[in-house]
Structure formats: C-alpha cells, structure tokens
Amino acid sequence: MLDWVLILAPYRKDASYMASLLLEHGIRAQAVTATELPDRLAEFPGVLVVTHEALNPVAIKVIAQFLQDQPNWSEIPIVILLDRAAPQSRIQSALASAWPRSRQTFYQRPVAALELVSGIQSALLTRFRQREVRDYLERETELRLELNHRVKNILASVISIFQMTRRGASSVDGLAGDFAGRLTALSNVHSVVFNAGGEEAQLKDIIGATVAPYRAEGHSGIHTSGPDILVPRGVGTTLALCLHELATNAIKYGALSNPEGQIALTWDLSSDPDPVLTITWSEHGGPPVVEPSRVGYGTRYMRSALTSVFGERPEFMFAPEGFRFVVRGPLSRLAQKP
Template sequence: MVAHDTYAESIPADLTARDEAARRHVLREEAARLRVPPRDARAQAGRPALPTGGFPGSAADWEARLATAEELNARLRASEAFTARLLAASRDSIQVLALDGTVQWVSEGGRAAPDEAVVGTAWAASWPEPGDRVAADVALAAARADRTGRFRAPSGSRDDPRWWDVVVSPIHGPDGHPERLLAVARDVTEAHRAEEQQALLMQEMAHRVKNTLALVQAVATQTLRSAPTVEAAMKAFNGRLMALSDAHDVLIRGAWAAADLAAVVEAAMAPHIDAVAGRVIAAGPGVSVGPRSVLTLSLMLHELATNAAKYGALSSPSGRVAITWDLAGADDRVLRLRWQESGGPAVAPPSRGGFGSRLIERSLVHSFGGRVSLRYPPVGVVMELEAPLAAMQEGTA
C-alpha cells in the first residue's frame, strides 16, 4: 500500500486536474512497469529473474488498485483534517500524556490549562499550587491503574484565576492495558464563582436569620412584659411582626444588601396613610442604609406611628406627621432624622416607658453609637436621631 501511495503521489497534480484521460494513461504506464520489472535489477539484487509474465494481474487490475489506494489516502487526509478541526473547535483543554505523566501532545485549547503545560514537561508539576500538584499525581496514578482520576484546580494569575475541572483517563493499547493517558480539562470558572457566591449567600442568610430570630425574641419578651392583657399582647406583637415583615420586603427589593431610607419610611408608614392629603410627609436626600438599620428603623417608625394612631396626631383627622432627614458633616458624615407630630390632641409624657421608647432610647444608641431624644411637647411628639452614617450603612454593598 505504501508503494502504491508513492507512485500515486508522483502523478502531477495539474495533469490530474486537467485531463482525466491523461491520468488514466499514466496509471496504465505505471501498472505495466510494475507488472514487468527489469531483469537486470533483480539480477543485481542476487535474485532470480521472474518469468516473462511479471506480477500477476492485468493492467486494469493494477489501475484499479492504484485508484483504490488514491481514494483511501484522500479519505485518510480528510479524516485527519476533520479531527484537527474538531479538536481546534473544542473549548476543552485536551492533552495526551505518557504513562509517567510527560506531556506528549497538547491541543490548541490545552495551552491555557495550565500555562506551563508544554510538550516534554511533567504535566503534574505544571499546576501552580502544591496541593493541586498532589491532586494531579493522584489522578495520574488512578489512570495508570485503569481508573479515572478527577480534580478541580486553578491556573493563571492569583488575582484572576481560571478554574478547571480535570479528568484523567487511560488510553488502552492493543493488549487492553493503559498505553498512554488522556487529560481533559474543562473551564468551569463561571460555575466555580457562582458556587462561591452561593456559599457566601447561604452564610449571610444564616447570619441574618439568627439576627432576625433574636430580634423577634426581644420583641416578644418586651411586648409580653408591658402588655396589660394577653389579647393586647397578641395585637401588639402581631403589629410588630408585620412591621418586621414590611422591612424584610424592602430589604428583598434591595437584594438584602441595602435599602433606600425613603423606601423604609414609606413601607413603615403605609398602614397609616389614608385619603387625607398630606397626612404623612417624608422628605430627605437619597440615603442607603444597611440591613440592620432597616429592621431597627422600621420597628422604631412602627412604634411611633402606632402611638400616634392611638394617642397622637394620627388619631385626629387634622393631625399630621412629618418625617425628615439630612446629612451633616464633611468627613465623618452624620445622619439626622426627625419625627414631628402636629395638629393632633394635646400630648403628655407617658407615666412609664413602653417598648417603643425603650427601643428608641436604647437599641438605636447601642446599635449605632448615635444620640436620640424623645420629647412630648403639647403640640405633638418629637423624636430626633443622630447617628454616624457609616454605622447606619454597615453591611451595604
């Protein structure tokens, strides 16, 4: 077959392309020459001369054999070209290794996983981290033992690594035993980053759930301690839970990273807004606050609004509530928030502090290191809060 290929390749390509009859003529001449080899050539080689008949078969037979060889060679070249295109189109890193782990062949995509994996080098040693090199050695040992090895490892720069899911499998020889090894690495960088982000979100969610449960426990304890009856305790507790629920809705819209203060105020005051125009006025610059601040401020506004609906400005059709805030300071900025009631019945200081006043006077100060004052002038309740903006924004993105 090799001899046939050599003779076929000796045919001029332009002659084959231009004139099919000429190609057949050349083939017939080659067939005739093969059928009758020179006698002196065999004599010089020390072999007896062939009979006059030469090689068996007619010129047509030899022409058919040469044509078949030519067709088979064309198919082989087309198959090799298709395989090369297939490997070039693959996004995976494909490498052929010797049994000792030496790189023998690398696909175009394989040159990136890792960067140092080149022909003639030790494949396992090319992984940058010592732990990854150990994992590569373990995968090689598994493949040599006629099993499949697998691990995940990064390559490239530490600041922006590419992550690879690597599978090492045996390439069997004619005897059925591993002859070489095949290492295929798939780029899973995006999936790896998504898994890291999901794990981080789960940890953050667990932390927030614990904080929320602790807050609910504190609300329940304070409500039961100050309520005169079980019915009153249930009503107050349900209202406070709804305030927490509304606060969570605001946080969810902000992907639990932050929430706009105006949205927090709107959610907390929504149950108390009626058809009377200007009943509740909220004004201030755009300020983002963190998850902990959202929950605490929501509860604070809920308590102020509930008291205003029972005894203060919101218990009268002419009553009004103004909630305003601004930022003070240049470097260490301070958030200032003010609650001002007006137009309602005359107000008197309570005989004893309830849950709302304790939440406002203690929790906010302890949580954010600020200052708060709660006053009861006859014209309406006034609450003023000042807290470091950085503390209020703790946990924001």
C-alpha cells in the same frame, strides 16, 4: 485554570510537536517529564495527554493518586495515544483497573492532527462544564449558609420583638395587636432590602414601607421628605421598629388620634467631613401633649436600640403643641452596623 493541556510524551519530539499543534489552534499546552508530573497535575490542567511510552508503573501510580485526590466535581479527561502494534485491549483493561471511573479516550497512532485537536477541544469543553458545575455548587453552598444565617437572625429578631411586646402588654388582645404590627414593620423592611437586591436599601423606601399602613386612603397624616441615603439592613430594621412605635403612640395618644393631626417625618444629612444623619418626627394638630408619668418599654427599647445604632441618645420632647422626636449620628457609624 482547567483550560490548558498537560502532555506526558517522553519519546523523541512527540511532546513539542503536540504542544505546537495545539498552540496553532489556540490551545495552551505544556510538556512535562515524569519527575515533574506530580507538581504539574497539582496545577489542575484541563486535559492530560499520555503517550504509550509514558505508561510506566510510576506514572500510572502518580496519575492514579491524582485521580483519587481530585474533588468530587472534577473528572479530568485523559487522552491516551497507543501504537498500532500495542496490545490495546490489555492496556485499556489495565488502565481501567488502575484508574477506575476516570474519563479515558484512546487514539491509535498515527492519528490525524485534526482528529486529535478536535478530541482535545471536546475534552476541554467537558472540563469547562465541570467548572460550571463546581461554581454552581459553591454558590449554592454559599447561598445555603447565607440563608441559614439570615433565618437565624430573623428568628432572633422575632423572639426579641415578642419579648419586648410581652413585657409591655396589659392584655392578650393588646399583645396580639402590638406583636402583629411590629412583625409587619419587620417584614416591610425585609421586602424593601430584598427588592433593592443587596444588603442596603434607600432610607426613604424603608420609611415609606413602614408608615404606609398608617396612611389612610386618599389622605395621609404622615408627610415624609429627605435626600437619598443608603442604610444597611440592620439599621433599617431598627429604624422601622422605632418608627412603628412612634406611629402606634401617635394613634393612641398623639396626632394620629385626631383627624386633623399631622406628622412631619424628615431626615437630612449635614455637609461636614463626616456627615451626620438627623431624623425628625414632629407632630402637630393632635390633643395637648402630656409627658407620661412612667417610661414604657417601647420607649426604653427605642433609647437603647437607637443609641447603639447612632452613637447618641435620641431626644423625646413633649411640648404641649405637639410631640417631637429627634435622633442623629454620624453616617459612617451607621455604615459599620451589621
């Protein structure tokens, strides 16, 4: 907790007096015997107060062991109350040797109550600052691990996208163009999720960022609509790459190859006890649709990736009046995806 004081003062009522004094000023304090000292130190007090009478070899050794074992961020303040007649220089030198690099503050008894309370309050503030440093270091370590994990995932995605693009490429220029487009889709999703401030983002934002490059200035051949739905980062990345594939095919062979062509990209959520998300890509106004004689790698990727995410195979419908694509699955399944 770091916000309480441990008092080792075996002489008469010194311990109870100091505990009462500190409590009057809103500071929690606990008196302790030499036998109890190791266990109470393990509870990490904010400040340790030790009187001259308690400085025996056993107590000094116990405190020394605690100081040695405390974590790097910790430097517990030790307040030592010495009698006026005590050999103060010799005691300070001995404690500096027994407790090297420890934070020690010495008071000569009798000490004014206000002076003692002020000194302990200052020591607790120091302890609070140490705790802030500890929390900062822990958060920094957590962020570094998270960043390392995300960078590895991104690099794995880039490698996967390159392999997918390479297998379907017929020329170097085609490879470069398709690879750049897929990386852009990946980048757009990461931007959307980052701006959302978490591991989820609005589906409409992911879709909007993905189709934005295919919308001409002042005119859009892709019309999107659907309710607000949060999806995890991994699901958003998969959807973005698949929508990029659909848009690329529409530019080459479908509705976007014709100035008059239009695409309706919609999504809706059923009201069942386990809602089902349905995403539909519907083209019209383009050239007559002919089902390809062979299945390209992009289509195979979409089938595999979307089946994994949604739990159901997507539908590819090559109607003469316009290509149509539908994928659906339980929203609960999407929420479980990393």
